[in-house]
Amino acid sequence: NAGVMQNPRHLVRRRGQEARLRCSPMKGHSHVYWYRQLPEEGLKFMVYLQKENIIDESGMPKERFSAEFPKEGPSILRIQQVVRGDSAAYFCASSRAGDLGYEQYFGPGTRLTVT
Amino acid sequence: AQSVTQLDSHVSVSEGTPVLLRCNYSSSYSPSLFWYVQHPNKGLQLLLKYTSAATLVKGINGFEAEFKKSETSFHLTKPSAHMSDAAEYFCVVSATGGGNKLTFGTGTQLKVEL
Numbered sequence A: 001n002a003g004v005m006q007n008p009r010h011l012v013r014r015r016g017q018e019a020r021l022r023c024s025p026m027k028g029h030s031h032v033y034w035y036r037q038l039p040e041e042g043l044k045f046m047v048y049l050q051k052e053n054i055i056d057e058s059g060m061p062k063e064r065f066s067a068e069f070p071k072e073g074p075s076i077l078r079i080q081q082v083v084r085g086d087s088a089a090y091f092c093a094s095s096r097a098g099d100l101g102y103e104q105y106f107g108p109g110t111r112l113t114v115t
Numbered sequence B: 001a002q003s004v005t006q007l008d009s010h011v012s013v014s015e016g017t018p019v020l021l022r023c024n025y026s027s028s029y030s031p032s033l034f035w036y037v038q039h040p041n042k043g044l045q046l047l048l049k050y051t052s053a054a055t056l057v058k059g060i061n062g063f064e065a066e067f068k069k070s071e072t073s074f075h076l077t078k079p080s081a082h083m084s085d086a087a088e089y090f091c092v093v094s095a096t097g098g099g100n101k102l103t104f105g106t107g108t109q110l111k112v113e114l
Helices: none
Strands: A005-007 A010-013 A019-024 A031-037 A043-050 A053-056 A065-068 A075-079 A088-095 A110-114 B002-006 B010-014 B019-021 B023-027 B031-038 B044-050 B056-058 B064-068 B073-078 B087-095 B108-113
Touching: A005 A088, A010 A019, A019 A088, A019 A110, A031 A075, A043 A065, A043 A075, A075 A088, B002 B087, B010 B019, B019 B108, B023 B031, B023 B087, B031 B064, B031 B073, B044 B056, B044 B064, B044 B073, B073 B087
Parallel strands: A010 A110, B010 B108
Antiparallel strands: A005 A019, A019 A075, A031 A043, A031 A088, A043 A053, A065 A075, A088 A110, B002 B023, B019 B073, B023 B073, B031 B044, B031 B087, B056 B064, B064 B073, B087 B108
């Protein structure tokens, strides 16, 4: 049973380019969460999605960031016109349900470097 | 609103001695609490979780934590540290009314010396 998969594992972008991060949840999981970890900090919640729905995007920056979880295919976190401050590790997690206490399984992360 | 405070950013122990990583939480609702471990350049692994059942929770690799409501604490312990325990540890809270989004502490870096 494959775990949560994220790709790419490492991504280098120049300022102004777009970054697309992909997350495939564990089999049987329909809830996806994205978190960002800045250097020397803990993870910060960004967005919570179910298939075709954004449930909570309270942690997403208002501009340049968007997320989707289509009916088919992986969840995508998209960052337009990247800036140096976007350099971070982005982790995706999935769970079987969105209820309190359901364990979230984390992927290995995508490390984004903006040059 | 919910938050966690990890009281030590770095902890250093000798191999074979006990480990104590401290965590205090704040939550407006009944919380679920977790400890996750992150090894260098790796993802996060769940060590253990508390979800309003037994207050003493046993996890993987010999770790355990005790939920103390009166002290709003959820400290992580292990009787005897092993070199492979060196990693970063995150105390995490999730609360009813907050969806299932996790709020992470800032992490405690555990160093294990010979």
